[in-house]
Amino acid sequence: MRKALVKALMDRADDPNFVFLTGDLGYKALEPLRDKMGERFINAGVAEQNMVTVAAGLAACDNIPWCYSIAPFLYARAFEQIRNDVCQANRAVMLVGNGAGYAYGVMGPSHHALNDYGALLTLPNIRCLIPAFASDIPAMVAKMFTSYSSRATYLRLGVAEEPADYVPPAYYAPWRQLSYVVDAPTVIVVGSIVGSYLPDLLDICNLWVVSELPSLLPMDDIDAYGNVLIVEEHVEHGSFGAAAIGKLSSELCTVEHRFARGYPSGTYGSKEFHRKESLLDKDSIVQWIRTCAS
Amino acid sequence: MKTLKEAKKRLLQMHYEAGVGHIGGNLSCLEILFALAQVMTEQDKLIISKGHAAGAQYVTQWAMQPDSIDLSTFHRDGTNLAGHLPNTGSLGHGLGLAAGFALHKKLWKIPGTVYCLMSDGEWDEGSNWEALRFIYDAELSSHIKIIIDCNGYQGFKETPGICSLGMSLEAYGPFQCNGHDIDDIVKSLAHPECIILEADTIKGYGVSFLEDKLESHYDPLTYEQYQQALLEVENA
Numbered sequence: 001m002r003k004a005l006v007k008a009l010m011d012r013a014d015d016p017n018f019v020f021l022t023g024d025l026g027y028k029a030l031e032p033l034r035d036k037m038g039e040r041f042i043n044a045g046v047a048e049q050n051m052v053t054v055a056a057g058l059a060a061c062d063n064i065p066w067c068y069s070i071a072p073f074l075y076a077r078a079f080e081q082i083r084n085d086v087c088q089a090n091r092a093v094m095l096v097g098n099g100a101g102y103a104y105g106v107m108g109p110s111h112h113a114l115n116d117y118g119a120l121l122t123l124p125n126i127r128c129l130i131p132a133f134a135s136d137i138p139a140m141v142a143k144m145f146t147s148y149s150s151r152a153t154y155l156r157l158g159v160a161e162e163p164a165d166y167v168p169p170a171y172y173a174p175w176r177q178l179s180y181v182v183d184a185p186t187v188i189v190v191g192s193i194v195g196s197y198l199p200d201l202l203d204i205c206n207l208w209v210v211s212e213l214p215s216l217l218p219m220d221d222i223d224a225y226g227n228v229l230i231v232e233e234h235v236e237h238g239s240f241g242a243a244a245i246g247k248l249s250s251e252l253c254t255v256e257h258r259f260a261r262g263y264p265s266g267t268y269g270s271k272e273f274h275r276k277e278s279l280l281d282k283d284s285i286v287q288w289i290r291t292c293a294s
Numbered sequence: 295m296k297t298l299k300e301a302k303k304r305l306l307q308m309h310y311e312a313g314v315g316h317i318g319g320n321l322s323c324l325e326i327l328f329a330l331a332q333v334m335t336e337q338d339k340l341i342i343s344k345g346h347a348a349g350a351q352y353v354t355q356w357a358m359q360p361d362s363i364d365l366s367t368f369h370r371d372g373t374n375l376a377g378h379l380p381n382t383g384s385l386g387h388g389l390g391l392a393a394g395f396a397l398h399k400k401l402w403k404i405p406g407t408v409y410c411l412m413s414d415g416e417w418d419e420g421s422n423w424e425a426l427r428f429i430y431d432a433e434l435s436s437h438i439k440i441i442i443d444c445n446g447y448q449g450f451k452e453t454p455g456i457c458s459l460g461m462s463l464e465a466y467g468p469f470q471c472n473g474h475d476i477d478d479i480v481k482s483l484a485h486p487e488c489i490i491l492e493a494d495t496i497k498g499y500g501v502s503f504l505e506d507k508l509e510s511h512y513d514p515l516t517y518e519q520y521q522q523a524l525l526e527v528e529n530a
Contacts, residue, residue: 023384024415024448024451025450027512028512030450046385046386046418047418047420072383072384073384077383077384106373107376108345108348108377108380110380110382265372267372267374268372269370269371269372270371
């Protein structure tokens with residue numbers, strides 16, 4: 001996805017109002033953008049709080065500033081700056097957090113983003129974009145340079161996980177239904193983890209993916225489907241699922257929520273290891289669907 | 295007890311087998327960790343603020359007490375040996391934490407020194423300057439020693455381009471030493487006025503193709519590079 005992001009930003013690099021700041025990250029990724037943007041590409045150093053405040057100043061002067069870092073280094077380290085200088089002041093700073101959920105795996109919990117959109121969505125004037133596929137990136141970047149450029153946006157950048165032979169939807173939308181299966185349970189997934197469930201889930205459930213929060217997903221339509229599973233690589237508090245469950249109140253609907261449970265065993269491992277511990281892995285999701293059917 | 299050479303080879307093996315980078319910043323601080331192992335007593339505490347030096351920390355523990363740590367679990371599923379040490383993240387956490395430990399020693403009149411190993415690049419973080427001011431304001435300087443691994447590189451650039459560390463720290467009277475000379479490090483730390491020790495180091499030290507290279511911050515070793523690195527360390 002990072003490659004797709006750089007490609008999309010390269011197309012905007014000549015926009016004189018576009019300023020890109022990185023918190024000393026982007027090795028083997030951002031070099032083409034750096035070379036093309038010249039003095040509007042700034043390595044702000046390992047100093048995320050200052051980087052965000054500088055970006056707020058730039059935004060106040062009608063620039064379009066983007067800040068890039070590993071996700072927790074941005075949303076967690078610079079949270080007060082994001083709250084006061086960006087969101088409360090309603091300044092359109094674009095925040096790119098690389099490494100959705102457990103993406104950094106055994107690099108350790110300091111690099112995991114398990115509470116990013118939950119924390120950020122407590123703030124005013126900010127929206128979170130959570131791409132499901134790399135092909136979502138150009139449309140998201142276009143939004144961030146146009147309609148979204150009037151407000152702050154957090155782009156939660158994951159890894160494209162769909163199989164090479166899977167063709168994502170031709171269109172981007174804040175939520176999409178990826179499969180229709182009559183009388184099957186419904187599975188609603190937030191962001192790129194959905195790619196790890198493909199193609200297996202397509203034939204056995206009604207699969208939805210959510211890519212923008214706060215979500216505009218029409219929960220009333222989903223209400224009638226019966227068994228519903230909500231899946232996201234984020235802790236329960238502040239999650240999409242926690243908000244959605246309250247809207248799925250029909251007696252016809254039974255809802256289960258799978259979320260990131262942190263580090264239940266107290267040990268670390270790959271992204272897949274942590275997902276399995278939280279029952280977010282494909283086998284656990286398939287098992288839930290099979291149980292519904294039996 | 296293992297030698298420095300054995301520890302370097304084990305570090306390379308560990309990172310090669312795990313397929314992970316951060317080798318340059320681990321090799322730049324291995325002698326510092328060996329020196330600290332010599333000078334530290336049970337009353338002392340070590341905080342490693344440059345969390346990406348996890349490998350160097352694990353391998354130093356292994357060198358001092360081989361049975362105390364299972365390095366084969368490094369970077370494996372279900373491990374306690376993650377790629378980064380706790381309390382690091384975006385960097386700039388360790389010095390404040392060390393100040394907390396030092397304040398505890400002062401308040402409770404507990405003997406010993408808190409050592410804090412830092413990178414030069416992480417001095418970009420303003421939190422370090424807040425911690426440094428706190429250390430002097432709270433009169434903790436007799437309880438703490440700060441060692442900075444000055445290898446000159448950080449994540450996406452050479453350090454001097456972003457943060458002129460030497461100039462900024464000058465007012466605090468830092469000591470300097472050769473960060474790859476264990477005796478020099480030990481001697482410098484023994485000086486009672488040494489609070490901040492700038493250790494002059496080389497990123498990727500001991501492996502010619504890693505030395506002074508930004509790439510050694512991230513890139514894992516290929517098989518050929520691993521064999522070459524082992525050979526160079528063995529023949530050094």
